[in-house]
Amino acid sequence: MYPQGRMSHHFRELQVGDYLAVKGPKGRFRYQPGQVRVFGMIAGGSGITPMFQVARAILENPNDKTKVHLIYANVSYEDILLREELETLAERYSSHFNVYYVLNQVSCLSYAK
Numbered sequence: 477m478y479p480q481g482r483m484s485h486h487f488r489e490l491q492v493g494d495y496l497a498v499k500g501p502k503g504r505f506r507y508q509p510g511q512v513r514v515f516g517m518i519a520g521g522s523g524i525t526p527m528f529q530v531a532r533a534i535l536e537n538p539n540d541k542t543k544v545h546l547i548y549a550n551v552s553y554e555d556i557l558l559r560e561e562l563e564t565l566a567e568r569y570s571s572h573f574n575v576y577y578v579l580n581q582v583s584c585l586s587y588a589k
Contacts, residue, residue, distance in 0.1 A: 480580075507533070509540040520549040524557050535569045542572070549578040 490496065507515075507530055515534065519527040531544045550556050562575045 509534070509537055510542065512542060514543045514545065517544065517546045518549075519546065521551075521555065522557060524548055524562075528558050528561065531565065531573065535565060535573055544573045546573075546575045547578060548575060550580070552579060552581045552583070553577075 487496075515530075517527045517531065527546060527548075531546060534540050534542050534544055546562070548556070548562070556577060565573050566575050
C-alpha cells in the first residue's frame with residue numbers, strides 16, 4: 477500500500493468476498509508499421525506491460541523506422557518493472573527509443589545504481 481495512493485487504500489479496505497467493478501482499456505488499438513513517425517507513450521506501474529510489447533514490436537521490425545519515446549512513472553526506483561529490458565532496448569535502439577523515468581520518491585540509493 478502506498479501512503480498517498482487512493483486506490484491502494486481502497487484495496488486495503490476490501491474484505492475477502494467483496495467485489496470490485498473494473499473496466500478498460502477503452503477501445504482497441506492496432507498499430508501498423510510506419511503508421512506514425514514518432515510514437516509517444518506514457519505508462520505508470522504495471523501499465524508498462526502493453527507499452528513494452530508495442531515498443532518492442534516496433535523496434536524489432538527492421539522495416540519500421542518509427543521513433544518511440546516512453547515516459548514511465550513509478551513511486552520509487554525499486555518499483556520500476558522491466559527496467560533491465562527497457563534499458564537494453566534503449567541501448568540496442570538508441571537512435572529510435574528513449575525511456576524517461578519519473579519517480580515520486582527518490583532516495584540516495586536510486587542514484588547509486
